[in-house]
Every structure is written in C-alpha cells, then in structure tokens.
Amino acid sequence: MPRVTVNKDSLAVTPLTTPTPAPEPLQPDPIPDVSLTDYQTDTSPPVEPVPPAPPVQQIIRQIKTVLIEVPLCDNPPGLDGTPSFTKAHVNLQLIKSRSPTGRNLLHRLWWGLKETGAKLANGRKVFNRNDAVVWLIEQLDERA
Secondary structure, rough: OOOEEEOOOOOOOEEOOOOOOOOOOOOOOOOOOOHHOOOOOOOOOOOOOOOOOOOOOOOOOOOOOOOOOOOOOOEOOOOOOOOOOOOOOOOOOOOOOOOOOOHHHHHHHHHHHHHHOEEEEOOEEEHHHOOOOOOOOHHHHHHO
C-alpha cells in the first residue's frame, strides 16, 4: 500500500518516498571446530593438596544413676475426706528463689534419660523436659 501525506489547508496529497528496505540480519560466522587439546598447554598449573576432613568425634557424656527415697501416701484424702486425684496439667516454675539447682538438675535428668534411650509407659522415647517428669512419676508407679 503506497504511503501518502495529506495537507489539510490545500487538500494536496503527496506520495512519500519509499523507504529503503531494512538490511537482512547478518549471519554469524560459523565457529570453527577446535578440540580442547589445541588450547591445553604441556604444563598443568600446580594443584594444592586438599587437607583431609577432620575425623568425626562422638561426644560421650558421663551418665550416672542415683537412688532416691520418695515418700508416697497410700490413700491421700481430698478436701471432703474421699480419695482425690490431681489435675492433669502441672505448671511448674523452676526459678532461683524456689530451687537454686532445679533447672540444672531437670536439664541433667532430661539429657540422661534421652541419652540412655529411656521410654515412657506408652513406648515413646523421652523427648523433652515434660517427658522427663512424666517418666519419674511412672517410675514411682511401677515401684509403689
């Protein structure tokens, strides 16, 4: 389709010159097939020896057992004189004013049980500090 310009004042139509065609895209020169051996030199760069990885060390913790005597009441009365049970939830704070070594001992108890593979009555391994307390209570139940 020819291209034209229109002048509004004179209503003259003038054809535009044909634009020159765009040059065809240049094709890249073919890459010569050169093997890698052409670029290799006779001397290879010095290779620094890699130091061997340090051996994996297993941390062995010393675990000792202790025997404690715990008083257990056979049939503790409730407020009205009937046998009672405690709630299932226990909220315990091991702060310095109540037990200076309580947190340390609970942590040591937990890791000792965890390292020896102690299991709860349901067969699950002792996994956290709460499990350590439950394990203690279960041991009292077995020996009572």
